[in-house]
Amino acid sequence: MDLKKNIKFKIGSEDWEMPLGVVLLLGGITLVLMIGGAYLGFKFGESLQP
Secondary structure, three states, rough: OOOOOOEEEEEEOOEEEEHHHHHHHHHHHHHHHHHHHOOOOOHHHHHOOO
């Protein structure tokens, strides 16, 4: 897999272009933060039980 290959995509009316490695890195960070937030939210809700 060529991680330096540029990926083109569009968000709204803006055209974006960035390397595949950066896109995968941002996706991985996003998934880690989502899973961590869900876990912390679950633990917080669990601690509120009488």
